[in-house]
Amino acid sequence: xxxxxxxxxxxxxxxxxxxxxxxxxxxxxxxxxxxxxxxxxxxxxxxxxxxxxxxxxxxxxxxxxxxxxxxxxxxxxxxxxxxxxxxxxxxxxxxxxxxxxxxxxxxxxxxx
Amino acid sequence: xxxxxxxxxxxxxxxxxxxxxxxxxxxxxxxxxxxxxxxxxxxxxxxxxxxxxxxxxxxxxxxxxxxxxxxxxxxxxxxxxxxxxxxxxxxxxxxxxxxxxxxxxxxxxxxxxxx
Numbered sequence: 001x002x003x004x005x006x007x008x009x010x011x012x013x014x015x016x017x018x019x020x021x022x023x024x025x026x027x028x029x030x031x032x033x034x035x036x037x038x039x040x041x042x043x044x045x046x047x048x049x050x051x052x053x054x055x056x057x058x059x060x061x062x063x064x065x066x067x068x069x070x071x072x073x074x075x076x077x078x079x080x081x082x083x084x085x086x087x088x089x090x091x092x093x094x095x096x097x098x099x100x101x102x103x104x105x106x107x108x109x110x111x112x
Numbered sequence: 113x114x115x116x117x118x119x120x121x122x123x124x125x126x127x128x129x130x131x132x133x134x135x136x137x138x139x140x141x142x143x144x145x146x147x148x149x150x151x152x153x154x155x156x157x158x159x160x161x162x163x164x165x166x167x168x169x170x171x172x173x174x175x176x177x178x179x180x181x182x183x184x185x186x187x188x189x190x191x192x193x194x195x196x197x198x199x200x201x202x203x204x205x206x207x208x209x210x211x212x213x214x215x216x217x218x219x220x221x222x223x224x225x226x227x
Contacts, residue, residue, distance in 0.1 A: 004155070031213055040121065042201060042217035043156070050212055058214065090155050094213055099144050099205070101215065103155030 002026055004104035006091050012110045013081040021076040021107050023091030031094045032074040033101065034058075034066065036087040043090065049074055050096075081111045115139075116204050118218025125225050131189040133221045135202035138183065142204040146215070147176065147187050150199045159200070160187070192225045199223070 007022045025032065030051045035043040045058030049068040063085055065077040074093075078085060088108050092101040118135045125131045137145075146161035162169045162176040162185065169176045175188040189196055202218040205211055 033214070035217075040219055042116075042118070042219045043215070044217070045214055048212060048214060056212075092155075099146070099161065099213060100158050101213065103148075103157065105153075105155050 004091055004093055004102050006089075006104035006107050008107060009105070010108045010110075012112060013078075014112060015081060015083065017081050018077070018079050019081070019109075021078070021089055021091075021109075023074045023076065023104060024072050025074075025091075025093040025102070025104075026072065027093060027095075027102065028071060029093035029102075030071065030096045032068070033092045033094075034064075034074070034076045035090045035092065036060065037090060037106075038087050046076065046089075078109075083111050085109065086111045116202060116216050116218045118202050118221060120221060121219065122222040123224070125192045125223065127192065127194060127225055127227050129192050129225075131187075131192045131196070131223055131225070133187045133200055133202070133223070134184065135186065135218050136182075136184045137204050137216075139204070139206065139216075140183070141206040141211075142216075144205050145176070145178065145185050146203050147174075148201045148203060148217075150201065150220075152198075156201060189223075192223075194225045194227050197223055197225050 033048045034046040047066040049055045091104045094101045147159045148156035149159040150156040173190045178185045203215040
């Protein structure tokens with residue numbers, strides 16, 4: 001039982017490039033989330049999903065897209081990377097009836 | 113309405129001392145208040161959580177105090193240890209099916225416990 005896994009661990013992007021951050025959970029959780037963490041700002045919700053095929057925007061969705069084709073996977077897409085997207089990205093999941101969110105180890109992204 | 117404000121930004125405590133981190137919220141619809149602990153290079157992990165129907169919850173050395181009328185809650189770490197050195201986040205989420213467990217986080221507190 002690996003929990004929530006994220007790839008890659010670290011990536012450097014040039015402005016305007018695109019990439020997909022991968023997130024997989026093996027706990028059969030319906031709810032999944034993407035957060036970004038900036039120094040001194042806490043974690044802010046980018047997108048979330050309540051099940052396969054169902055996604056919705058969080059607090060800071062601009063510049064990102066998501067999809068949820070399976071229960072296990074919830075990739076985050078950056079289409080045109082900007083320096084403002086330099087951050088650490090965390091994926092999380094939880095059961096429908098339990099409050100605890102389980103976080104992955106994070107992806108550190110640097111946009112230059 | 114959705115903000116959770118956390119203080120202090122950083123905290124230095126001697127081993128054996130008490131660490132206290134405070135949070136305040138605005139949205140009265142919040143009904144679940146967790147604290148997450150994060151070590152460098154790791155994702156946050158749930159430490160302890162409380163609902164507004166109780167004023168205090170204790171788990172080992174960690175205690176949450178909750179003041180519903182003041183819309184404030186705090187984390188107390190008794191007998192602080194160097195291994196407690198981490199970043200602590202308070203968070204909140206609302207009641208009802210439409211909240212979907214979306215967490216609003218505080219800004220975080222970097223705790224350093226000196227031996």
